[in-house]
Every structure is written in C-alpha cells, then in structure tokens.
Amino acid sequence: MRYEYFITSIITKHQWRQFYAHPTEAVVLVVREFYTHFAGEGQRSVYVRGVQVSIDEDTINQFYGLEDGEDLHTEYAADAPADRLECALTNDRVLLLDSITSGQPIDVGKIISQKLGAYATKKCGSLWFPSLITSLCASSGVPIFDNEERLLSSRGAITNTFIARLIQTKMAEGPSEPPRNDEDELGQAPPTTTNRAAAASSNQDPAHADLTQSLKLLEQRMSHAEVQQYQTMDMLQQMHSQQQQYWNYAKRRDLALNKSLQKNFTKPIFPFPEFPDDVLAPVAAKEATDEVDEDGKED
Structure with missing residues (x-):
C-alpha cells in the first residue's frame, strides 16, 4: 500500500475528513478578543463581542463532526513510561502518533481544548487555532463584518x-540513519554506507541486481x-x-x-407633456390648406 493511501485510510478510520479541508479565513480582531477574555484551561466559554462562545471539548468535537467516544489515548499516555521514549519528539507527540497509527480512540476536542488553555496561559502573543475560533464565534452569533481584517492561511486542503x-x-x-557510536558493541568501527552497498551488491546475482534496479526505476x-x-x-x-x-x-x-x-429610482418617470392645441392650430390649418392646393392642381 502506498503511503498516501495509508495516510488517507487512517484519516478515514478516525473520521477526520474535516481536518484536512481548506481552513476558513480567520478574523484577527475576533481571535484577539477571544484570547483577551480566555483565562486558560478549565474555562468552558468565552464572551466575544457580548456573545457567549462555548470552547469545551464537546463543542469542538461537535464542530468537527466527531463522536464523543472512549478516550483510550489519555489512559495509554498516562501509563506509558517516559524513560523509554528515546526520540527527538516530545513524549506527548510520540504517544499521540502511536495512538493514531494503532487506531485507538482519541478525544480530539479534549486535546485541542488543552492546547488552547496552555497557549492562553503562556501569553506568547501568537494566535493559535484562529480558523477554529472564528468558526465557533460565527456559529455562536458573534457579529463579524465584511471590512474586518482577515488572517489569510497559506495552507490549502490536504x-x-x-x-x-x-x-x-x-x-x-533519502532515509536518515540514527546516530551511532564510533564503535559498536564488538569494539569494531561500524561499516560505512559505501561498504554496506558494496557488500550487498557483491552478494547479489547480476541478473537479480538488474531486475531490482529496473523495478526501482519503474x-x-x-x-x-x-x-x-x-x-x-x-x-x-x-x-x-x-x-x-x-x-x-x-x-x-x-x-x-x-x-x-430600485432604491434610487423610486418615482415613476412621467411622459413628455403634449403641446396645447391652440399652439399647434395655425400649423394644422396651414397643412390643410397646402393639401387642398395640391389636390386642385392635380385635378
């Protein structure tokens, strides 16, 4: 299975299709006012422009169309020993990646709610989750105007x-090799990449090597x-x-x-007024006289 299909299958399994959709434009003033009134983790709602906006994990899960199921990831993360995680990533991220790939139920709303509280407590000045906050405020009835500054996201849909x-x-x-000591457990220097490639090629049959190379190119x-x-x-x-x-x-x-x-032309346009009969009477009489003279000439 190709990697892109493997990733897509994981997203489908967890019902995370809305996560890789194109994010909505965030309104800067709305997000800043949200963080101004947000004290941190434990606060379940925030007042933004006089409207109460729910920010708890249930609301976040409902917004993303996720079911409130069993959170096995939190239990697994609490029981996992931290001293065994020898990785450059943080322990929380490693455990989260393991839970994602193994298909364990994850309470996404709870994780996002905790991150929001942590970022609000740090007061770092960055606007985290701006699209989510703007969408929750808009769905709660917070007034948002067309002329307000938008925070355009450079990330499209995944x-x-x-x-x-x-x-x-x-x-x-190319694959990144893990760092190794100068000497292995036997006290010998580890083989270099060139030596390993040469040894592998020497042990392979030439026909098999050509077939392998052709398959790689294909x-x-x-x-x-x-x-x-x-x-x-x-x-x-x-x-x-x-x-x-x-x-x-x-x-x-x-x-x-x-x-x-329709707003500018509310009154009907009146027709052009006709000339009075006394003004046009001499002209009509002259035309009648000319017609009589022409008839007499013809006779």
Missing part, C-alpha cells in the same frame, strides 16, 4: 497531491506519473472552485445593482 509531494520529497532526501516513474495525475486533478478542482466563486460573485453583484436601481 489532498492526495500534497501527501504525494511530501512523500516524494522525503524519498528524494516505481519512480509510476510515482512521478501519479504525482502529475494528482496535480492535474488538483488544478481542475481549483479551476472549478474559482469558477463557482466567480458565478456567486456575479450573482451577488447583479442583485446589488438591482437593489440600488
């Missing part, structure tokens, strides 16, 4: 194209073609989305122009 690019970049960089070409296919699909989806946005804009523009014309 599609298979993005995952394939990331994997291809990692494969191009896999690289297929991976490149797959990435190009994903890029084409992603480009078509973006074009379709831009076209929909344009037609929505054109529809709103036409409605606005129609309302503006």
Whole structure:
C-alpha cells in the first residue's frame, strides 16, 4: 500500500475528513478578543463581542463532526513510561502518533481544548487555532463584518497531491540513519554506507541486481506519473472552485445593482407633456390648406 493511501485510510478510520479541508479565513480582531477574555484551561466559554462562545471539548468535537467516544489515548499516555521514549519528539507527540497509527480512540476536542488553555496561559502573543475560533464565534452569533481584517492561511486542503509531494520529497532526501557510536558493541568501527552497498551488491546475482534496479526505476516513474495525475486533478478542482466563486460573485453583484436601481429610482418617470392645441392650430390649418392646393392642381 502506498503511503498516501495509508495516510488517507487512517484519516478515514478516525473520521477526520474535516481536518484536512481548506481552513476558513480567520478574523484577527475576533481571535484577539477571544484570547483577551480566555483565562486558560478549565474555562468552558468565552464572551466575544457580548456573545457567549462555548470552547469545551464537546463543542469542538461537535464542530468537527466527531463522536464523543472512549478516550483510550489519555489512559495509554498516562501509563506509558517516559524513560523509554528515546526520540527527538516530545513524549506527548510520540504517544499521540502511536495512538493514531494503532487506531485507538482519541478525544480530539479534549486535546485541542488543552492546547488552547496552555497557549492562553503562556501569553506568547501568537494566535493559535484562529480558523477554529472564528468558526465557533460565527456559529455562536458573534457579529463579524465584511471590512474586518482577515488572517489569510497559506495552507490549502490536504489532498492526495500534497501527501504525494511530501512523500516524494522525503524519498528524494533519502532515509536518515540514527546516530551511532564510533564503535559498536564488538569494539569494531561500524561499516560505512559505501561498504554496506558494496557488500550487498557483491552478494547479489547480476541478473537479480538488474531486475531490482529496473523495478526501482519503474516505481519512480509510476510515482512521478501519479504525482502529475494528482496535480492535474488538483488544478481542475481549483479551476472549478474559482469558477463557482466567480458565478456567486456575479450573482451577488447583479442583485446589488438591482437593489440600488430600485432604491434610487423610486418615482415613476412621467411622459413628455403634449403641446396645447391652440399652439399647434395655425400649423394644422396651414397643412390643410397646402393639401387642398395640391389636390386642385392635380385635378
């Protein structure tokens, strides 16, 4: 199974499809006011512009369409010994990654709520989870105006194209070997990469080596073609989305122009007044005389 499909299967298993959708634009003033009134972990609601906004884990899970199930990750993290985790990552992140890949139920709302409280307590000045906060405030009825400053996110939706690019970049960089001592347990220097490759190639049959090399080249070409296919699909989806946005804009523009014309031209336009009969009488008499003279000439 390819890595992008493996990652997609994990996302589907945990019902996290809404997580890799394109984030909504965050309103800077709304997010700042939220953190101004947010004291930290334990506070379940925040007042933003006079409206109470719930920020507990149940609300977050409901916003992302997640069910409130059993949280086995927290129990597993509490029982795991920290001295056995020899990794550059933090213990919490390692345990979370293990819970994700093993398919254990995870209370995502609880984790996000704890992170929000930790960031609010630190007072670091950064605006964490701006899209989530803006969406929760908007759904709670917080007034948001069109002319307010938006925090545009440079991250788009996490599609298979993005995952394939990331994997291809990692494969191009090559596998990173863990740090080793100058000498191994037997007191001998560890073999270098060149020596290992030479030993492996010497032990292999030439025909088998050629077949392995051909399979590697074929896999690289297929991976490149797959990435190009994903890029084409992603480009078509973006074009379709831009076209929909344009037609929505054109529809709103036409409605606005129609309302503006109806507002400005409320009174009916009267027809042009007719001339009085006494003004046009000499002209009509002269025309009648000319017609009689012409008839007499013809006779």
